[in-house]
Each structure stands twice: as C-alpha cells, then as structure tokens.
Amino acid sequence: xxxxxxxxxxxxxxxxxxxxxxxxxxxxxxxxxxxxxxxxxxxxxxxxxxxxxxxxxxxxxxxxxxxxxxxxxxxxxxxxxxxxxxxxxxxxxxxxxxxxxxxxxxxxxxxxxxxxxxxxxxxxxxxxxxxxxxxxxxxxxxxxxxxxxxxxxxxxxxxxxxxxxxxxxxxxxxxxxxxxxxxxxxxxxxxxxxxxxxxxxxxxxxxxxxxxxxxxxxxxxxxxxxxxxxxxxxxxxxxxxxxxxxxxxxxxxxxxxxxxxxxxxxxxxxxxxxxxxxxxxxxxxxxxxxxxxxxxxxxxxxxxxxxxxxxxxxxxxxxxxxxxxxxxxxxxxxxxxxxxxxxxxxxxxxxxxxxxxxxxxxxxxxxxxxxxxxxxxxxxxxxxxxxxxxxxxxxxxxxxxxxxxxxxxxxxxxxxxxxxxxxxxxxxxxxxxxxxxxxxxxxxxxxxxxxxxxxxxxxxxxxxxxxxx
Numbered sequence: 001x002x003x004x005x006x007x008x009x010x011x012x013x014x015x016x017x018x019x020x021x022x023x024x025x026x027x028x029x030x031x032x033x034x035x036x037x038x039x040x041x042x043x044x045x046x047x048x049x050x051x052x053x054x055x056x057x058x059x060x061x062x063x064x065x066x067x068x069x070x071x072x073x074x075x076x077x078x079x080x081x082x083x084x085x086x087x088x089x090x091x092x093x094x095x096x097x098x099x100x101x102x103x104x105x106x107x108x109x110x111x112x113x114x115x116x117x118x119x120x121x122x123x124x125x126x127x128x129x130x131x132x133x134x135x136x137x138x139x140x141x142x143x144x145x146x147x148x149x150x151x152x153x154x155x156x157x158x159x160x161x162x163x164x165x166x167x168x169x170x171x172x173x174x175x176x177x178x179x180x181x182x183x184x185x186x187x188x189x190x191x192x193x194x195x196x197x198x199x200x201x202x203x204x205x206x207x208x209x210x211x212x213x214x215x216x217x218x219x220x221x222x223x224x225x226x227x228x229x230x231x232x233x234x235x236x237x238x239x240x241x242x243x244x245x246x247x248x249x250x251x252x253x254x255x256x257x258x259x260x261x262x263x264x265x266x267x268x269x270x271x272x273x274x275x276x277x278x279x280x281x282x283x284x285x286x287x288x289x290x291x292x293x294x295x296x297x298x299x300x301x302x303x304x305x306x307x308x309x310x311x312x313x314x315x316x317x318x319x320x321x322x323x324x325x326x327x328x329x330x331x332x333x334x335x336x337x338x339x340x341x342x343x344x345x346x347x348x349x350x351x352x353x354x355x356x357x358x359x360x361x362x363x364x365x366x367x368x369x370x371x372x373x374x375x376x377x378x379x380x381x382x383x384x385x386x387x388x389x390x391x392x393x394x395x396x397x398x399x400x401x402x403x404x405x406x407x408x409x410x411x412x413x414x415x416x417x418x419x420x421x422x423x424x425x426x427x428x429x430x431x432x433x434x435x436x437x438x439x440x441x442x443x444x445x446x447x448x449x450x451x452x453x454x455x456x457x458x459x460x461x462x463x464x465x466x467x468x469x
Contacts, residue, residue, distance in 0.1 A: 067428045070380025070454045077102060078109040099384045103391055104355060106417035114138060114391060115415060115423060121148075124202040133201050134460045137390065137425040138413055143195060143205045148173075150193045152412050152422050155231040155286065155396040156200075157241075159265050166265045167195040168230050168243070169395075171208055172420045179250045184353060185416040186250065188212070188223040192230045192243070194266055200398070200408070200461070209267025210243065210260050220247045220258055220274045227258070229334075229395065232265070233289045235316045241265050242316040244287045244297065247274045255281030257299065259317055278323040280308060284333035286396070287312070288367070291339070296367055300333040304351045307332060309368060326371045332360065337367075338397040338407060340431045343448050347377065347394045347409065354416035356388035361451040374448065377429070380455030390455055392425035400461070405431045409453045429453045 077097055102108040121140035141149045154169025171193035176185050191208035210230070213219035221227060226248035234241055240261050247258035256276050260269035276282060277297060285299035295312040297319055310323035332348035339345070344364045350357035361377040364370060378386040385391070392411035400406045409429040415422045431449050 067454055067456065067459055068430070068452075071456055073381045073385055073455075075099060075110065075113060075382075100355065100388060103388075104416070114413070115421065116140070132460075133199065134458055135201070135426050135456075136458055137392075137427060137456070138423050140421075141203075141424055143203045145205055147205065148421075149195060149203055149205075149424070150420070151195055152419075153229040153395050154410070155229075156398045156410070157232045157234065157265060159234065162265070163198070164265075165197045165200055166206075166232065167197065167203060168192055168209070168232050170228060170230065172422070174420060176417065176419045183250065184252075185419060186226070187419045189221055189225055189227045190223070191221075192227070192245070192269070196266070206266040209262070210269040210271065220256075221271060225249050225254075226252065229285055231285075231287045231396075233287055233295055233316060234265075235295075236293055238315050239263070240315070241269070243269050244285065246283055246285050246299075248283070252283070255283055257282050257285060257297070261317065272317065277319045278308065278310060278321070280323075282308075284335065286335050286337060287316075288337040290367065296337075298335045298337060298346075300335075300351075304333050305329055305331050307335060307348070322368075324368045326369045327362065327373070330373070334394045336394045336397045336410070338399060340405060340449075345397075345431065345448075345451055346371065347397065347451070347453075349389060349393045354414045356391045356393060356414075358387045359389040359394055359453070363448040363451075372448075374451065377451040377453045378455070379452050385455060390425055390427070390453075397429060403462070405449075407431075427453050427455065428459060 077099060080097070102110055103114050105111070116139050118140055120136070121142050122134075122136055123142045123146065125142075125144055125146065127134070143149050149167075150171045150173050151167045151169025152172055154167055157166045157168070158164075159166060169192070171190045172187045174187045174190055176187055178185060189212040191212050192210040194206040194209040195203040196206050197203045210221075212223045212227070213221045214223060216222060217224065226246070228246040228248070230243055230245040232241055232243045240263065243260040243262070245258045245260070247256050248254045254274075256274040258271065258274040260271045262269040277299060280301045281303075282299040282301055283304060285297065287295055287297055289295045295316050296309055297312060298307060298309045300306075301308045306328040307326045308323055309326055311320045312318065313320060327348070331351045333351050334349040336347045337344065342365075344367045346362045348360055348362065358376055359378060361374045362371045363374055364372065376386060378389060380386075381390055389411060392413040394409070394411050396410040398408040398410060400408065407429040409427045411425040411427075413423040413425050430452050432452070
C-alpha cells in the first residue's frame, strides 16, 4: 500500500496574487492559443496576398489551369533481347530491369523516348502556328542558327537595361570520354556559352563568353579541368556582371568556386581567381540575388553531405565571413533558389552522379535558415518519373513576371554516354496549396505553400505574359 506524503506540495504555477492554476492546463491553453494564431495567420494570408494571387492567375491566365492538368506516362519495358540458359539463371538470378536501367543504357530499345532524335527538335526558326512557343521537355532544342543549344547546368539572367534574358551554361560541344577507368564521364572544358532571348523560347547564340585555357596546364580553366554550373548576377553598385562557377580538377579534389567579371552580359568575362569559400570544399553551387541587392552563394560541401550558404561582398567578387550549414546530413546538391511573397524556396537533388534521382523542395523564412524540407514537388508522369525528377536534375528556377506564384523549373537530362547531347527539361512550377510533408517546427504544421512541378510532354506559356513584364 502506497503511503501518501502529506508534506508534498502540488505542482502549481502562481498566475496572480492568491490564485493557483494547473501547469498542464496552462501549457495546453498556450498550445491552443498558438494553434489558433497559426490557423488565423494562414487564413489571413490566403484571403490577402495568397487569395489575390490565385484570383489573378485564374482570371488573367486560364492556360495555367491547363498546365495543372498533368499528363501520365505508361512506358513499357521491352523484353530482353536474348534468353538466358536455365543453368545461368539458377547460378545468378537476374535482377529485373528498371526504367532507370533503360534510361542509362545507351543501347536500350526505348532510348528514343528519353532522347528523341533531331527530327523532333524544337526549332524556333521553323515552328509556326500551333507549335509556336511550345516547350517539349527532353527534345533537342536549337538556337536561331539551327545548332543545338549548349548551356548545360546553367542559369538565367534578366537584364533590365537591355530588357533581354541571357542563358549561361556549360558549353559541352565535344567528345565524351573517361580520364581513367574509374573516372566519371567528362568533356574537356570549352567554356561558358551565352544565349539571348526576349521570350525565353527563341535563343540567339552570343558566343563563348568565358573560354577555356588551351596551353597553361596550371590554369583553373585548362581544358583538362572541370567547369560546371556557371551563374551570372548583375551588381547595381559597380555596373559589373559577375559570374560564379564550380571549378575542379579531373578527379574532383580541388572542389572550389571560380569568379569572373564583365562589363557586358555578352562578355567577354575576365577570370579572376578560385578559392574554397569559407575554407570548405565546394562542388555543386548557385548564386542568388535578393530583392535588397544582397547576393548569396549556396554550395554543396563536406563530401556533399550538407549545403552551406553565405552572403557575398558588396561587389559580389568574394564571400563574407558569415556562413550557415543547412540540410546537414541530407546529401543534397544542384540547388536552385527562388523567392515568393517573402518566403525563400529551394529545389535540390540527391547525389547519384549522372543518374537521375528524387528532387526535394525546401522553404525558409530567412535565407540563412533554418530550412525545412517539404517533400517531392514533382506531379504527373508516373511514380518513376516523379522519383527521378522526370529523369533530370535541377539547375535554376525562372520567375515569370506578371504571373504571381508561377515559375519555370529548369533541369538537365544528362546523357553520360554523350554529354554534348544532354537535354533540357523546362516545366511549369507553381507555389500554392498546402505542403504535403510534416515540418519540424510550428508543431508539424506547414508554414509555407506547396511547390509543384507539373509534367507535360508539350506545354507553352500564356501569350500575353511578355506584355506584363
């Protein structure tokens, strides 16, 4: 029999003079108040900016409703070409072939579904009528000279002075090879290609704006090294166009960023130097210019196990000493940042080399974090399409002026057998609706809207979006 301790005092919290209230009741009352405050803020946000945004999209751009009607894919894996003997099958059972295996197999019978031939290429100089301004993800895309666009791992700069879009990316118009048996597929550095457009569909080749170094083997940009994911931002203070990129050696041990600068968006860019930002290795990276003019560098570090983010100096030519680790232990790369109604969003990929993997969306109230993971943003296709980011990898997100909450998701469909024939997957991205992944903060309820990337074999932007820039 338990004896009650008559000297034990009950747990109390003195709220007012002479009154006592139960601590559990107080805690649950506080929780209830916070939940009510949270739901009120969500409703207020939807009725205010969010509701206005949704009305604007639906009223002025009915085509966007069509883009949300995603297409499904039903690709059948072909039977194997040759039969295996029963003895061989018993000795070593064969693993069932997956759609990813077919994608990576350059001799696959269905390879044309992932890499259509040149007969189906997007040619803005030839397209007319109903195919004008149509995007076909995965098809070859030609510039105004009739050549395949070479701007892989790239990004877009909108230049207010010329009212022109500039697309910068890796110029990979060379043979694919392996430096040694265990090395990844590569193409010698040729430089950074630049294309200009007023409509994000018709692209004129402006040339190689940052060229490789042919003779000096000690130079960061010697053709035997690695140049990846170039991004350009404009500095309003200095009037300079600044390019940041991932530079590395053939074995990916240098793990640094490179910086170049130009007086013109079409170059030429003068290469300045390379370094390991904040003293850490840096591989996949991007730069982001905020509304207040402050720019940030985001890069994969610590063997790609985490991302680092920090502001750039006022001239954008170096990093500041401030740095934050984000998505620690999640092994994410290929960051693509954008901002919507004061919230920062980011799309990342997993780390599987040239093979495709699942994208994740992340959000934060402050660009320096903390960042929350919201789940896979991909919608449509089929399960494998969604788990492979439509067989592509993120590189950039382009905001669409005049269409609140709508963006273009830019991704690369890598072809490790022939990297110069890697394709572009551009798809509509919207911000709206409830997130589908429980968050760590705010009692597990999402603070931010869902990010959605919709799969389409063929789609186009509203005709009038250019008039609203």
